[in-house]
Amino acid sequence: MSESTYRIQGATGEWEVVIGLEVHAQVTSNAKLFSGASTAFGAEPNTQVSLVDAAMPGMLPVPNRECIRQAVRTGMAIEAQINKWSRFDRKNYFYADLPQGYQISQLYHPIVGEGALHIEADEKAGIPQDKTIGIERIHVEQDAGKLMHDQHPTMSYVDLNRTGIALMEIVSKPDMRSPAEAGAYVRKLRSILRYVGSCDGNMEEGSMRADVNVSVRKPGEEFGTRTETKNVNSVRFVMQVIEYEANRQVDVLENGGTVDQETRLFDPGTGTTRTMRSKEDAHDYRYFPDPDLLPLELDDSFIEECRASLPELPDAKRARYENELGLTPYNARELTAEVETFGRFETLLAAAAAKIGKPEAKVATQVANWALSVAPGVVKSLGDEANMANATAERQASILAMQDKGEISGGQAKEIYEIVLKEGGEPEAIADERGLKQVSDTGAIEAKIDEIIAANEDKVAEYRGGKEKLFGFFVGQTMKAMQGKANPAVVNQLLKAKLDN
């Protein structure tokens, strides 16, 4: 494993940070893990609560097949072992957001075993080389409800809408060594989940949150005592927690103290963490197999169906973009990072290839440049004036096709796209009506060239005498005379023919 060079500089020397993450990802499913209640976000409090969620007497959990399926597909996407036999356990504790008095989870026999996630080198971010982060397990469990403390002067209100929603807890090995690696891990995991469609990855709505385990050690020594900071809900915060915790722990150790194994809370306002509960106050969760549920046994056809339904995943897609489409590693990485980005790119690529009449691989670089740099530049320059509803793949493909055929220049392509975004309309018509086309008419260009040659006999003589650099001057003059609308390739060709005669 390539090791990070990230170090905390302490008074006694360098310290290495060891990081493990437990990411809770809400499973995309219309119904909760063990009840038929809806999972839509943002509903009125307590409107999405079944009798099972409210833990009414005699109510029983029944596993939701879709949630299990999504967990299995996610496991496959991180190259993990799928356990055909798993079991649900009860984690017992009392809290007002937990109606049953226990959370149904999987301690002893998780549905997904060991897997791996690859993060890419990113010099700028401080990741010198590609790195593989081990995944310990994924298990499925119920989410808890939400307490509202600001609704009543002396009481707390309970909203059970979230109670019982399925979560995947994705537990990494303590393989990360810097905030940057942890950030890259969370981003990559989020990307995979969104590719697979098993979690929407929306960290603001709490669909993804991380428990951050941090310890420090002198390089080469045994792992130190770790702290766990709960419920961190953005990549930036995850990195902040690590930075703060690592430095705090180094301070504690260098001042002769010991790090307490404890649960901590992150305060985004101050960027600091504080003790939530110490090991002494730790709950005894009294885990035991849930007797309301039989062990979960997956048959081969179910597993095959899950495998067959997996889309092309980020790493494979990136490799294909580089190897088959001939894109640069940078472009390939940018385009495959997000589901939306590659989705738009692939739609545009297909449309452009069809319009141009060439295989996708032949036009991919042009389309990628358009999608990553040209088009976003135009959008950005327009600001609020851009109506993105006008930016259909068909219209963009038409612009690219005209450009490919030499009908319009790069500048004209941008101009046309600007008009499309502001006003709508079809690019071909815009080009025609507004004169935004290059002139490839050799007659018109030749006439101008003749005039320029006639007016610059001295320069022609110099050129013909060996001062070839002057060719650019003639191109510039011709383009100027054509008001920038001449096809540069045609201008080049005609100029060459005339000057070299």
Add this chain to the structure above:
Amino acid sequence: MTDFTNLGVKEIRDGVAGGDFTAREVAESFNAAVAAAAELNAFIVTTPDHALAAADATDAKRAKGEDLGKMGGVPIGMKDLFATKGVQTTAASHILEGFKPEYESTVSQKLWDAGAGMLGKLNLDQFAMGSSNETSYFGNVNSPWKKDGTNAAMSPGGSSGGSSSAVAARIAPAATGTDTGGSIRQPAAFTGICGIKPTYGRCSRWGVVAFASSLDQAGPMARSVEDCAIMLEAMAGFDPKDATSLQMDVPDWETALSSDLKGKKVGIPKEYRMEGTDQAILDSWEQGKAMLRDAGAEIVDVSLPHTKYALPAYYIIAPAEASSNLARYDGVRYGLRVLPEGAGLQDMYAATRAAGFGDEVKRRVLIGTYVLSAGFYDAYYTQAQKIRTLVAQDFEKAFATCDVILAPTTPTASFPLGSLNEDPLTMYLNDVFAVPASLAGLPAMSVPAMVNSDGLPLGLQLVGKPFDEQGVLNAGLAIQQRAGFDAQPEKWW
């Protein structure tokens, strides 16, 4: 008004269907008997209107020539562990006093769909924890039986003591019970009636207040094997709302009833010959063997070597599950809430549960919490689960050489209320013969065999292979026909 209260399920169903009498007459008769039997304290609430409405519906169907259902016109008692929509459901606990569910349990709904009506909600040991019906918040149930020559109040058994008392006293022709470690069979034996716990998973647990989920099974209690067969058919069946429900068709047990046991082998487990078992019980066991031999069966010895570990294992597994199942009674959403002045959340939990749960419930929650605790889990819970597997394997091996097992239901006859209160371990021993079949999830039944020298009924237990309720019922029928048990408690209430 004709008195119909001596009639059983089959007689009522057939009489109503045949037009001999109306369902309403029957319901009125039982409603009156229930009202007159308050001293038994068998019911926590009575629902005469429910019984009448169901009866009227049955009579109306008959007038239209429609099918009346398996239980058409039969009013029954419903153990107060089954959630009944709009009718108080308490599990005999203060913590649920006043709780009226918005839903109906699968089993009770199936019974209403089959044409049965509800006389009321039957008393029980609190959360089904007890063997004498003395742990109910709503007072103990009295058995209709008295020990000859005494007037002491006797235990109807537990936890389905309201059910056993009501059926034995003929204030209900039948009742639902639930059996976690003998809670149908032991009270049936104590009161001279029949009761069957089917294979685990036959009856849906949805809407039944949970005690120990891996053991809880509903079943019928009635005065004949036939009546149990009929009612079990109405109660059983796959329920997608219960993940442990058996995905199997319900056999036509009633039609297939046969007391001809030719070619059947009846196993006698030698380990059930335990110290402390009454001589009369041992005698009844011998008589049972003779009766089954007379019915054509061959009697064979079998061994269930882990029997003596079953009860201790049960008293780890059941409380462990209960400690978790009962966590939901916290005063937050329904039932009792005790909120002392200035109390926080944890104080509210403690105050609510302290006031809401009875002593036996607290005892078991404490035991269960202890055995699941870090550091004790492997020594207790894991070991108990291993024993559970061994007990089940014992039965598997025994059933390689026999079709059904005959054993006593209980080590003693009923005892006076209060006599074992100070001695929970002796109380727990009452279920020593019942618990192994529960741990193994097997169908098991108690049928009345005889009365002892004190005039108290004794029951015999039949344990069958998984899913073989028919074999259990048939052997039970053979005993019923030969025992000729017709003793009745003398009415004192």
